[in-house]
Amino acid sequence: MWASAVDGRTLTFHLAGINNQNFIMQDDQTGTWWQQVTGEALLGPFKGRRLTLVPHDQLTFATWRAEAPRGRVLKPDDRIVRAGKYAPVDWEHDMLRFRTPASADSQMPPRALVVGVALSGGATAYPVEPLAAGATLDEVGGEPIVVVRAPDTRSTRVFDRRVDGKTLELAVKVGASPFRLIDVETGTEWDFTGTGVTGPLAGRQLRRVPFLEEYWFDWKTYHPATRIFRH
Numbered sequence: 001m002w003a004s005a006v007d008g009r010t011l012t013f014h015l016a017g018i019n020n021q022n023f024i025m026q027d028d029q030t031g032t033w034w035q036q037v038t039g040e041a042l043l044g045p046f047k048g049r050r051l052t053l054v055p056h057d058q059l060t061f062a063t064w065r066a067e068a069p070r071g072r073v074l075k076p077d078d079r080i081v082r083a084g085k086y087a088p089v090d091w092e093h094d095m096l097r098f099r100t101p102a103s104a105d106s107q108m109p110p111r112a113l114v115v116g117v118a119l120s121g122g123a124t125a126y127p128v129e130p131l132a133a134g135a136t137l138d139e140v141g142g143e144p145i146v147v148v149r150a151p152d153t154r155s156t157r158v159f160d161r162r163v164d165g166k167t168l169e170l171a172v173k174v175g176a177s178p179f180r181l182i183d184v185e186t187g188t189e190w191d192f193t194g195t196g197v198t199g200p201l202a203g204r205q206l207r208r209v210p211f212l213e214e215y216w217f218d219w220k221t222y223h224p225a226t227r228i229f230r231h
Contacts (some may be wrong), residue, residue, distance in 0.1 A: 002039045002051035020221050027067070037212070038220055058115075063155040067193065068213045107228055110217035117158055117211045119143050123226040125219050130231045134172045135181055137161070139227060145209050146170050150192055151179050154211060158208035159194045 004011050009029065016033055024042065025034045032044030039051035043202065057064070108114075113128040117134035120141030136147040144167045148157050161168045168183040170190070180197070181190040189198030194206035212219065220226060 001054040001056040003054050004051075005216050006046060006049060006051065020218065021215075022221075023219055037214070037218060053210055055208050057157060057211060058211075059150075059155040063150055063152060063192075075203070108216045110215065112216045113213060113221055114216050114228075115156055115158070115211055115213050116148055116219040116223065117144070117145060117209060118149070118223060118226075119209065123223040124200070124229050125216065125223075125226050126229045127216075127231075128213065131156075133179075135170050136229070136231075137170065146181075146206075147211075148181065148192065149196075155192070157192065157194065158209040158211045160209055161206065162206055163201060163206070 011027040013025040032046040040078035119195040122141030
């Protein structure tokens with residue numbers, strides 16, 4: 001998810017093409033073409049600029065609704081529907097197609113889903129299939145993180161597991177309902193939002209780490225030096 005403002009100017013976007021099966025957006029104000037996965041301007045007045053990443057979650061609707069019972073659900077804008085500006089269901093058939101050269105890769109099937117994390121010059125892909133509900137501890141770019149998969153086995157968040165400069169070892173609290181993590185160092189329990197709920201660190205918040213859940217071929221294309229986390 002990207003912020004739509006550049007240099008204080010709000011842009012509106014539409015689909016313009018496909019690059020390696022990842023869509024390209026064109027803004028209506030300047031005609032600049034932007035790559036969806038990286039937020040980078042590829043062609044036009046803003047070439048070389050990047051959109052600002054907006055932190056977001058990968059959640060099932062049920063998990064989101066439980067956390068935000070008064071949250072709003074977006075729907076198509078009637079004005080845009082009437083103007084026929086939304087892309088049709090079969091939009092891929094009418095798009096311009098491009099391909100960025102990429103080396104062959106046999107480490108995983110191209111369409112294997114991964115949770116991709118890029119930090120401090122490092123990148124790691126976490127295959128989704130082995131990510132059962134729980135916590136996966138790791139370091140990316142030298143920074144300690146935890147990939148948390150909710151009990152629905154589809155909702156995901158990634159956190160920096162440092163608090164006050166100390167790295168926490170986190171594990172799922174067995175039998176807890178609702179879902180809880182517990183850290184070895186203080187015995188604090190943490191919920192799925194990364195908030196300490198009981199214990200010495202109650203009220204503290206783990207910092208969210210941006211991630212992408214996407215196909216392996218796409219992650220590898222834009223992060224060619226990525227490692228694969230092996231369980």
